[in-house]
Amino acid sequence: MASFSFKIEKRFGDTLARAGVISTPHGDIKTPAFIAGGTKATVKALTPEQILSSGAQSVLANTYHLMLRPGADIVQQAGGLGKFMNWQLPTFTDSGGFQVFSLGVAYDKGIDAVSHSQKGDKKNAKATSNQLAKVTDQGVTFKSHIDGSSLSMTPESSMELQHLIAADIHMAFDECPAPLSERSYLIDSLTRTHNWALRCLTRHQELNDEHVARNEPLQALYGVVQGARHEDLRKQSASFLGSKDFDGYGIGGVFEPQEIPEVVKWVTETLPENKPRHLLGMGAQPADLFLGVEYGIDTFDCVAPTRQARNGALYTKNGRINITNAKFATDFNPIERDCECYTCRHYTAAYINHLFRADEILSATLATIHNEYFVISTVDAIRNSLIDDTYYDYKQKFLSAYYGDSYKQFM
Amino acid sequence: MASFSFKIEKRFGDTLARAGVISTPHGDIKTPAFIAGGTKATVKALTPEQILSSGAQSVLANTYHLMLRPGADIVQQAGGLGKFMNWQLPTFTDSGGFQVFSLGVAYDKGIDAVSHSQKGDKKNAKATSNQLAKVTDQGVTFKSHIDGSSLSMTPESSMELQHLIAADIHMAFDECPAPLSERSYLIDSLTRTHNWALRCLTRHQELNDEHVARNEPLQALYGVVQGARHEDLRKQSASFLGSKDFDGYGIGGVFEPQEIPEVVKWVTETLPENKPRHLLGMGAQPADLFLGVEYGIDTFDCVAPTRQARNGALYTKNGRINITNAKFATDFNPIERDCECYTCRHYTAAYINHLFRADEILSATLATIHNEYFVISTVDAIRNSLIDDTYYDYKQKFLSAYYGDSYKQFM
Numbered sequence: 001m002a003s004f005s006f007k008i009e010k011r012f013g014d015t016l017a018r019a020g021v022i023s024t025p026h027g028d029i030k031t032p033a034f035i036a037g038g039t040k041a042t043v044k045a046l047t048p049e050q051i052l053s054s055g056a057q058s059v060l061a062n063t064y065h066l067m068l069r070p071g072a073d074i075v076q077q078a079g080g081l082g083k084f085m086n087w088q089l090p091t092f093t094d095s096g097g098f099q100v101f102s103l104g105v106a107y108d109k110g111i112d113a114v115s116h117s118q119k120g121d122k123k124n125a126k127a128t129s130n131q132l133a134k135v136t137d138q139g140v141t142f143k144s145h146i147d148g149s150s151l152s153m154t155p156e157s158s159m160e161l162q163h164l165i166a167a168d169i170h171m172a173f174d175e176c177p178a179p180l181s182e183r184s185y186l187i188d189s190l191t192r193t194h195n196w197a198l199r200c201l202t203r204h205q206e207l208n209d210e211h212v213a214r215n216e217p218l219q220a221l222y223g224v225v226q227g228a229r230h231e232d233l234r235k236q237s238a239s240f241l242g243s244k245d246f247d248g249y250g251i252g253g254v255f256e257p258q259e260i261p262e263v264v265k266w267v268t269e270t271l272p273e274n275k276p277r278h279l280l281g282m283g284a285q286p287a288d289l290f291l292g293v294e295y296g297i298d299t300f301d302c303v304a305p306t307r308q309a310r311n312g313a314l315y316t317k318n319g320r321i322n323i324t325n326a327k328f329a330t331d332f333n334p335i336e337r338d339c340e341c342y343t344c345r346h347y348t349a350a351y352i353n354h355l356f357r358a359d360e361i362l363s364a365t366l367a368t369i370h371n372e373y374f375v376i377s378t379v380d381a382i383r384n385s386l387i388d389d390t391y392y393d394y395k396q397k398f399l400s401a402y403y404g405d406s407y408k409q410f411m
Numbered sequence: 412m413a414s415f416s417f418k419i420e421k422r423f424g425d426t427l428a429r430a431g432v433i434s435t436p437h438g439d440i441k442t443p444a445f446i447a448g449g450t451k452a453t454v455k456a457l458t459p460e461q462i463l464s465s466g467a468q469s470v471l472a473n474t475y476h477l478m479l480r481p482g483a484d485i486v487q488q489a490g491g492l493g494k495f496m497n498w499q500l501p502t503f504t505d506s507g508g509f510q511v512f513s514l515g516v517a518y519d520k521g522i523d524a525v526s527h528s529q530k531g532d533k534k535n536a537k538a539t540s541n542q543l544a545k546v547t548d549q550g551v552t553f554k555s556h557i558d559g560s561s562l563s564m565t566p567e568s569s570m571e572l573q574h575l576i577a578a579d580i581h582m583a584f585d586e587c588p589a590p591l592s593e594r595s596y597l598i599d600s601l602t603r604t605h606n607w608a609l610r611c612l613t614r615h616q617e618l619n620d621e622h623v624a625r626n627e628p629l630q631a632l633y634g635v636v637q638g639a640r641h642e643d644l645r646k647q648s649a650s651f652l653g654s655k656d657f658d659g660y661g662i663g664g665v666f667e668p669q670e671i672p673e674v675v676k677w678v679t680e681t682l683p684e685n686k687p688r689h690l691l692g693m694g695a696q697p698a699d700l701f702l703g704v705e706y707g708i709d710t711f712d713c714v715a716p717t718r719q720a721r722n723g724a725l726y727t728k729n730g731r732i733n734i735t736n737a738k739f740a741t742d743f744n745p746i747e748r749d750c751e752c753y754t755c756r757h758y759t760a761a762y763i764n765h766l767f768r769a770d771e772i773l774s775a776t777l778a779t780i781h782n783e784y785f786v787i788s789t790v791d792a793i794r795n796s797l798i799d800d801t802y803y804d805y806k807q808k809f810l811s812a813y814y815g816d817s818y819k820q821f822m
Contacts, residue, residue: 077741086757
């Protein structure tokens with residue numbers, strides 16, 4: 001029976017960093033690795049061949065989005081997420097918890113909506129103030145952002161949905177409170193998240209037993225550590241969940257690279273070393289990638305590289321550029337001269353500038369390939385630097401080129 | 412010096428249909444052939460590899476659009492259209508005449524704007540009523556649809572722009588009057604189009620002499636036949652232009668498949684047989700393709716397959732379907748079971764339905780590949796049926812499946 005395992009190949013010095021391999025029924029993921037964002041069962045603007053060419057080893061979709069459209073049952077009838085979207089390598093699903101909570105329960109509890117929505121974007125803030133979601137110890141009721149219909153999600157239903165969607169790796173259904181919530185709320189929330197984690201584990205194991213009976217591959221479950229910016233709560237969460245039979249761990253509620261050396265370190269020092277850790281929904285900026293790996297993260301996901309690409313914000317070794325800027329209209333070099341991505345090997349900055357100005361769909365495709373490749377190949381290079389003991393040199397060289405003098409805050 | 416030639420390989424019975432090969436400095440086009448629409452130096456939503464996989468042998472861009480954005484000089488600095496867009500096979504440019512005239516000069520002359528804009532779409536009708544373009548014997552002045560700036564195009568400037576853009580095959584700058592214009596206007600217009608054609612030819616030959624001097628490939632020029640629905644004008648135009656040293660001929664101002672057996676026939680019977688004929692801006696519906704070939708057309712272009720694809724209207728052998736229809740949400744077959752296109756080999760109708768409903772960019776890519784493949788492979792099959800003398804059988808079988816009983820109007 002194909003199932004899940006994790007092997008550490010190399011620990012780097014006396015840091016928390018390690019290089020390893022996650023094995024799944026759909027193949028291996030060499031870690032540290034950046035997981036491509038495929039929220040709605042598509043990495044926006046890319047075919048699976050283009051995802052592969054950007055170097056991605058795995059894709060992460062979202063249970064909340066897929067339960068609403070097309071429906072988890074349809075993904076199941078199609079043969080699961082991978083077959084549905086024609087992606088043959090490993091897949092993750094996030095539980096949908098973060099998306100449900102960003103609909104408003106945090107605000108309902110008097111929590112700062114701007115913090116909760118990470119960047120304080122207006123869409124989230126508006127949804128929040130409409131109180132579209134309500135939490136009880138049983139689960140969450142919320143309104144669909146598509147048609148306003150009333151829905152609910154419980155730990156059990158999240159597991160059932162994720163088993164229908166049938167990614168290789170699932171996340172437990174958790175509550176993700178805003179980091180500046182009052183301590184009393186965070187304690188209640190963490191207790192709930194832990195109870196939910198146990199209910200997820202029970203239902204997950206029942207569903208895996210059914211897979212065994214049907215001779216289907218086993219699916220893996222990560223517990224999700226919360227606790228905001230409180231050392232005791234983070235360690236309590238990592239300790240509690242770390243003692244349970246999860247296949248790995250997600251770390252939720254980390255929003256800024258500056259938090260990684262503290263918050264992530266509290267968690268990864270406490271978690272069992274032999275299980276993989278995924279930093280949820282963050283980790284596309286170079287600083288995130290380096291600090292995450294250094295403090296014990298194995299996998300990252302983030303939709304920022306694809307979203308920024310579609311807006312013309314492209315990563316280069318010397319920082320981010322806006323390709324729609326007029327100066328690129330006559331720049332017949334690639335976006336980045338020594339970049340090996342499909343876009344840089346075949347197209348000039350001038351052409352991509354033209355595609356953006358003419359509002360052509362191909363602009364999104366070419367820009368997304370470049371940004372995904374940039375992030376993925378950076379993590380791959382970090383992995384290699386761990387293995388050959390050149391990590392600190394690589395980190396200094398990379399971050400100083402990208403951030404200029406301000407890079408020292410990340411060293 | 413690489414240059415242009417056309418060879419007829421097979422004439423079909425006593426019809427005007429023929430199979431042949433157009434040779435250009437960037438390779439051959441086996442005819443009859445459907446030329447992919449690449450108006451703004453991109454076939455919308457496709458990479459060049461995806462264009463190739465849809466079977467396309469050649470791409471047609473538009474001088475009017477490229478002169479406005481990014482500018483013909485930028486395309487020239489990039490090494491010409493093919494290098495700019497990373498397309499290595501043959502290319503065409505339309506002169507921009509049709510686009511300039513659809514801005515309003517026809518309406519200004521009392522011509523039915525709805526007829527002129529083919530489908531009476533509101534955008535053209537509005538532009539028309541604003542009289543954005545004015546014609547004189549010298550050329551046309553018009554306002555940019557992008558920024559409203561005043562511009563002009565003459566036969567000479569169209570040639571200069573097309574030589575900068577440097578496609579393999581150019582179209583002479585012509586006036587395209589509405590088909591229901593008064594006869595007196597059509598006669599004036601045709602005289603102007605013929606004078607312009609001669610001026611195009613002169614300037615084109617001068618520019619080709621410069622290419623020879625710089626050891627660059629020669630570019631080819633097609634004269635464009637007009638004359639609306641008048642037999643004498645069409646024959647006069649074909650006879651006049653046919654006696655001049657053009658490399659081939661475009662046929663403009665044909666808007667409905669029902670016109671082909673008359674209008675196209677008048678023209679192709681009159682033109683020299685040994686030069687290729689391109690039906691401008693029409694020819695994506697199966698009836699267009701069959702009737703066009705049967706009445707002597709060698710190449711077609713039309714943006715309808717890609718535009719309809721982006722709206723979810725997909726061609727199948729049994730007629731057009733709307734993939735966004737709810738019944739496709741649970742259809743786990745390909746769009747068309749025996750279709751060999753990339754989309755049908757790898758994706759279900761259910762997945763494409765999901766991508767459209769979720770407003771995902773990949774919907775446009777997958778749908779466009781299918782529609783382009785459908786049209787291109789149909790023309791390729793027509794070509795084969797000419798060569799092995801099964802054309803009429805193939806035509807009846809194909810059109811009866813596509814149109815049902817109403818197919819007989821095209822037989």
